[in-house]
Amino acid sequence: RIMPVRWSRYNPSYLEPEVKKESYQKPLEELTEEEREHMELKAVRPIKAAPPSLSSSVFSDPMISKFTNMMMKSGNKVLARSLMSQTLEAIKRKQLEKYHKAPENEKETIECNPYVIFHQALKNCQPIIGLSNITKGGKTYQVPVPLTDNRKRFLAMKWLITESRENKHRRTLMPEKLSQELLLAFNNEGPVIKKKHVLHKMAEANRAYAHFRWW
Amino acid sequence: TLRLICTTTAVQRKNVGASGPEKYTEAFIKKQIEEFNLGKRHLANMMGEDPETFTQEDIDRAIAYLFPSGLFDKQARPVMKHPTEIFPEQRKIQWGEDGRPFHFLFYTGKQSYYSLMHETYEKLLNVQKHQDQLIAQDLPLQKEKRNLAGSRWLTKIELEEMLLEKVSDDDYSRFIKLLQKLVALPCADIEEKYIQKFSKEVPMQLQKVVIEPLQHDKRGVAFSTGEGKRKTARATAVVYDSGTGKITVNGIDILHYFPVLQDREQLLFPFQFLGRIGKHDMVCTVSGGGRSAQAGAIRLASAKALRSFVTEKEVEFMRQAGLLTVDPRVKERKKPGQEGPRRKFTWKKR
Numbered sequence: 001r002i003m004p005v006r007w008s009r010y011n012p013s014y015l016e017p018e019v020k021k022e023s024y025q026k027p028l029e030e031l032t033e034e035e036r037e038h039m040e041l042k043a044v045r046p047i048k049a050a051p052p053s054l055s056s057s058v059f060s061d062p063m064i065s066k067f068t069n070m071m072m073k074s075g076n077k078v079l080a081r082s083l084m085s086q087t088l089e090a091i092k093r094k095q096l097e098k099y100h101k102a103p104e105n106e107k108e109t110i111e112c113n114p115y116v117i118f119h120q121a122l123k124n125c126q127p128i129i130g131l132s133n134i135t136k137g138g139k140t141y142q143v144p145v146p147l148t149d150n151r152k153r154f155l156a157m158k159w160l161i162t163e164s165r166e167n168k169h170r171r172t173l174m175p176e177k178l179s180q181e182l183l184l185a186f187n188n189e190g191p192v193i194k195k196k197h198v199l200h201k202m203a204e205a206n207r208a209y210a211h212f213r214w215w
Numbered sequence: 216t217l218r219l220i221c222t223t224t225a226v227q228r229k230n231v232g233a234s235g236p237e238k239y240t241e242a243f244i245k246k247q248i249e250e251f252n253l254g255k256r257h258l259a260n261m262m263g264e265d266p267e268t269f270t271q272e273d274i275d276r277a278i279a280y281l282f283p284s285g286l287f288d289k290q291a292r293p294v295m296k297h298p299t300e301i302f303p304e305q306r307k308i309q310w311g312e313d314g315r316p317f318h319f320l321f322y323t324g325k326q327s328y329y330s331l332m333h334e335t336y337e338k339l340l341n342v343q344k345h346q347d348q349l350i351a352q353d354l355p356l357q358k359e360k361r362n363l364a365g366s367r368w369l370t371k372i373e374l375e376e377m378l379l380e381k382v383s384d385d386d387y388s389r390f391i392k393l394l395q396k397l398v399a400l401p402c403a404d405i406e407e408k409y410i411q412k413f414s415k416e417v418p419m420q421l422q423k424v425v426i427e428p429l430q431h432d433k434r435g436v437a438f439s440t441g442e443g444k445r446k447t448a449r450a451t452a453v454v455y456d457s458g459t460g461k462i463t464v465n466g467i468d469i470l471h472y473f474p475v476l477q478d479r480e481q482l483l484f485p486f487q488f489l490g491r492i493g494k495h496d497m498v499c500t501v502s503g504g505g506r507s508a509q510a511g512a513i514r515l516a517s518a519k520a521l522r523s524f525v526t527e528k529e530v531e532f533m534r535q536a537g538l539l540t541v542d543p544r545v546k547e548r549k550k551p552g553q554e555g556p557r558r559k560f561t562w563k564k565r
Contacts, residue, residue, distance in 0.1 A: 008544075009543045009544050009545075010543065013367070017535065017536050017537025017538075018535055018536060019488075019536050019537070021488060021490075024532045024535075024536075042535050043531070046540065047534060047535055047537055047540060048537055048540060049511075049515075049537050049538075049540040049541065049542040049543075050484075050536060050537035050538060052477060052481055052507055052510065052511055053477070055480045055481060055483075055484045055487070056484060056487055056488045056536065057480060057483070057484070057487050059480075060480065077477070078475055081475075081476070081477065
């Protein structure tokens with residue numbers, strides 16, 4: 001789940017809202033113990049208001065809105081949102097071109113849905129293990145450390161955005177650069193995947209220092 | 216850690232009783248009680264009422280009549296209450312005449328807190344022993360789960376009042392974790408009475424909101440109104456029961472009033488959630504705030520109006536989706552000595 005991080009104006013007893021329609025239409029028998037407890041708790045506790053970026057329509061996706069927020073500069077959500085939609089359109093166009101040019105037997109393997117490509121590319125970019133600086137005896141060592149889900153997603157999205165912002169030709173637009181990066185990440189190629197592999201190799205090399213971690 | 220992030224005004228009173236050594240002696244309090252009772256009888260005589268049946272409410276009304284005050288703060292006005300309500304409970308002196316303390320944990324500094332932790336841990340060990348006995352006898356363990364949803368633990372301030380000594384945040388969170396551990400064990404029903412001392416009922420059920428019935432137009436069309444707000448925007452929405460899903464804001468169509476897709480998504484959110492997109496017509500008025508705040512205000516207003524068209528279960532679903540709560544987030548104020556609400560001035564070494 002993608003959760004907000006800093007302190008909030010809500011009382012700590014307020015719970016997160018559940019926006020998807022399908023979760024309310026499930027009959028009682030299919031739920032597990034934990035879900036039943038959670039439902040009972042929700043019936044008694046107050047619930048926070050849904051933020052403006054979330055809605056129950058099919059087009060809103062929490063991962064995509066998180067990515068849009070990270071791409072946003074100085075609060076210009078309109079621009080960030082339009083860039084995101086142009087990126088998804090560009091991905092769809094490229095995939096459709098490939099689809100029409102491909103021979104009959106390969107047509108089924110080509111993925112055309114930009115949301116699926118986005119999610120898969122993010123998953124491929126997520127590192128499994130991270131490095132953290134620990135100072136011991138005056139020297140700072142890079143210690144391999146497990147990462148939480150949130151941190152992995154954040155790192156993947158950050159790398160994608162920085163790669164597309166910096167290492168490209170000056171005149172190309174952001175949707176173009178991003179769609180290129182996402183397609184490469186989807187096929188496990190590209191600079192972001194390389195960065196992930198480099199990080200993994202460093203962690204593997206430094207595994208002697210793993211016992212420095214105390215948490 | 217359980218940090219007190221947001222506190223209501225009721226919870227912010229300082230607990231004077233737990234801080235510092237004794238400030239007033241028992242004899243002083245007794246004198247105050249006598250004076251209060253005498254004063255009560257005099258007041259009853261003055262007002263012409265019977266001194267025997269003079270209640271606290273009558274005292275309050277009499278004082279408000281005799282000493283009218285224009286002060287805004289209710290706590291600054293003249294007050295006449297029983298001394299136990301004004302002077303908070305204090306700890307009596309913890310050591311005898313020879314200087315030897317009564318409690319064995321006195322020199323830890325937080326004697327009541329540590330004795331409480333010891334007691335709770337003893338109960339935990341008891342429950343575990345009972346559990347082991349049941350396992351040894353091959354009897355089934357009771358798996359009745361306590362209904363955690365309707366109760367909450369004592370807040371830090373309530374715990375301080377109970378123990379009559381200051382409790383730090385860390386200590387409080389440790390105590391709560393120990394209680395949760397105790398409750399999580401299957402045979403915790405034995406210590407039910409002890410646990411009830413530290414839990415309180417949450418009166419969430421009592422806040423039933425009255426859903427207004429549908430009103431009818433001149434043409435016979437059913438409609439209902441709702442009001443919503445977000446930041447500085449205030450909106451009123453009238454939802455009609457007829458055909459096409461047209462939405463008008465301040466006399467302008469939504470496509471012209473909200474050029475941004477996100478705002479239009481927010482307006483349609485309640486309708487899409489209930490599956491009634493083409494069935495209702497909406498006319499709203501909105502003022503104040505910015506583009507996103509107005510959209511949020513209209514969303515809240517339309518969700519409130521839709522409650523009258525829909526079954527109770529669906530109202531509950533809307534509440535759990537976060538459609539019916541007022542968003543309390545507002546712009547944070549700028550503080551003196553800083554450039555903005557959080558940003559500090561540039562740090563210069565010299």
